[in-house]
Amino acid sequence: MGLDFSIIPKYMDIILLGVGWTVGITVAAALLSFVGGIIFAVIALYAPWLIRQPFRLIEWVFMGTPLLLQLFLIYFGLVQIGIDLPAFVAGIIGLGLHFAVYNSELIQTAILAVDKGQMEAARTLGLGRGQALRKVVIPQAVRAVIPPIGNNMIALLKDSALVSVIGVSELTLSAQRVIGKTYRPFEFYILAAAFYYVINLCMEWVQRKIERRISISR
Amino acid sequence: MTEQTHFVEIRHAQKSFGALEVLKDISLNVERGQIVGIIGSSGSGKSTLLRAINDLDPLTGGEIWLDGVQVNKTLPHRQYEKHINEMRQNVGMVFQHFNLFPHMTARENVTMAPKLLKGLSQADVDKLAEEQLDKVGMLERIDYYPSQLSGGQKQRVAIARALAMKPKLMLFDEATSALDPELVEEVNLVMKKLAEEHMTMIIVTHEMDFAASVCDRVLFMDKGVVVEEGPPSVLFKNPTQDRTREFLRKHIEGAS
Numbered sequence: 001m002g003l004d005f006s007i008i009p010k011y012m013d014i015i016l017l018g019v020g021w022t023v024g025i026t027v028a029a030a031l032l033s034f035v036g037g038i039i040f041a042v043i044a045l046y047a048p049w050l051i052r053q054p055f056r057l058i059e060w061v062f063m064g065t066p067l068l069l070q071l072f073l074i075y076f077g078l079v080q081i082g083i084d085l086p087a088f089v090a091g092i093i094g095l096g097l098h099f100a101v102y103n104s105e106l107i108q109t110a111i112l113a114v115d116k117g118q119m120e121a122a123r124t125l126g127l128g129r130g131q132a133l134r135k136v137v138i139p140q141a142v143r144a145v146i147p148p149i150g151n152n153m154i155a156l157l158k159d160s161a162l163v164s165v166i167g168v169s170e171l172t173l174s175a176q177r178v179i180g181k182t183y184r185p186f187e188f189y190i191l192a193a194a195f196y197y198v199i200n201l202c203m204e205w206v207q208r209k210i211e212r213r214i215s216i217s218r
Numbered sequence: 219m220t221e222q223t224h225f226v227e228i229r230h231a232q233k234s235f236g237a238l239e240v241l242k243d244i245s246l247n248v249e250r251g252q253i254v255g256i257i258g259s260s261g262s263g264k265s266t267l268l269r270a271i272n273d274l275d276p277l278t279g280g281e282i283w284l285d286g287v288q289v290n291k292t293l294p295h296r297q298y299e300k301h302i303n304e305m306r307q308n309v310g311m312v313f314q315h316f317n318l319f320p321h322m323t324a325r326e327n328v329t330m331a332p333k334l335l336k337g338l339s340q341a342d343v344d345k346l347a348e349e350q351l352d353k354v355g356m357l358e359r360i361d362y363y364p365s366q367l368s369g370g371q372k373q374r375v376a377i378a379r380a381l382a383m384k385p386k387l388m389l390f391d392e393a394t395s396a397l398d399p400e401l402v403e404e405v406n407l408v409m410k411k412l413a414e415e416h417m418t419m420i421i422v423t424h425e426m427d428f429a430a431s432v433c434d435r436v437l438f439m440d441k442g443v444v445v446e447e448g449p450p451s452v453l454f455k456n457p458t459q460d461r462t463r464e465f466l467r468k469h470i471e472g473a474s
Contacts, residue, residue: 115317117313117315117317118317118319120274120313121313121317121318121319121376122319122331123274123303123306124272124274124306124309124310124311124380125306125307125330125331125335125379125380125383126303126304126306126307126331126335126383127303127331127334127335128299128303129299131334135330135334136319139321140319140320140321143321214321
């Protein structure tokens with residue numbers, strides 16, 4: 001049996017639906033990981049001991065265990081304690097928190113790298129510490145970490161394929177389903193790979209846009 | 219506790235970093251509209267004293283009073299934070315390294331705090347930014363970022379930023395030390411203008427000429443104590459203390 005790419009258009013709608021799910025989950029999880037990353041970083045650096053400890057546990061769980069296991073735990077495990085999430089929501093939460101922990105590490109380093117004079121200048125004007133962080137320190141830290149966070153987001157896109165295991169018909173699972181019907185693994189895996197590549201390019205383009213928009217040369 | 223009678227009153231200020239005592243029982247009064255210069259070699263404690271006035275470097279002993287209110291009074295943490303934030307709104311500070319916010323334009327640097335803390339409208343803060351930046355001669359650069367400005371221009375924007383909070387007292391911590399020599403004058407001119415408007419100022423400086431020309435009083439500090447103080451005409455021309463003479467001799471020779 002040779003290769004036959006002419007079969008693709010017939011199943012394109014299923015694949016495109018998969019692309020839609022992958023993009024949707026990736027964008028939602030990326031936003032969650034970004035906002036969550038900032039919140040985790042601020043907690044890690046500034047919260048009182050009692051609040052910091054539970055977050056260190058969360059951090060350990062998300063950094064020290066496989067993402068696959070985390071998705072199983074959120075989707076199948078939480079049902080037992082009465083939290084029954086739709087699969088795609090569980091996927092977004094799992095991916096989002098997993099990468100929030102990694103983003104938090106980057107943001108923490110960037111916050112500490114902001115010159116101490118910035119906090120002092122803001123406090124001198126009468127801003128409280130929270131206000132100074134929000135208006136002065138964090139915006140500078142976030143600008144500095146856009147490129148490495150962009151790398152994390154590419155990793156997030158690739159790991160979004162894992163949510164197929166809890167039954168979300170994203171791109172990889174859609175390809176698999178089509179292959180189940182057509183017995184054409186090469187054609188459809190290549191097609192899926194091509195779509196991942198295109199989404200990748202789009203993400204890099206968005207990242208460059210953001211960088212250019214907010215970049216400041218000092 | 220005695221009633222406060224001076225505009226700024228520092229009583230028995232003491233500050234230690236661990237075993238190192240950097241301020242040893244310093245008392246100092248500043249009247250409204252007065253301009254006080256503090257000179258001394260690095261490590262003399264002059265910056266620490268200045269930074270204690272708005273509690274950036276809290277004292278370990280003694281009291282600081284500003285316009286009838288004790289700055290470093292004992293309060294529970296939350297109340298103290300609120301108190302100190304309110305106090306600091308009355309005290310403008312200018313730093314050696316400007317500390318402008320690099321992600322904000324000159325306008326935003328000036329308006330951020332008044333907008334956030336005083337709840338002014340956009341129209342009001344725009345007017346405020348124009349006024350203050352005009353005052354320091356930076357109106358034409360109102361929408362520039364700090365990275366697009368020279369050191370002298372940055373420092374002038376930093377002064378405008380401090381003035382926008384309408385402070386009663388301005389603190390200058392070696393405001394021109396980080397500037398190229400040819401940029402010092404434009405900053406000094408702005409400070410002289412403030413002096414003419416009778417702004418109360420405490421100025422830590424290395425520039426003896428400037429201190430002599432604008433200050434009503436000059437303090438010479440060494441090893442955490444005020445060695446000598448007086449009007450610049452006396453302190454610079456006829457110092458009574460050996461340490462002052464020594465410092466001035468070195469400084470004037472070194473500056474040539």
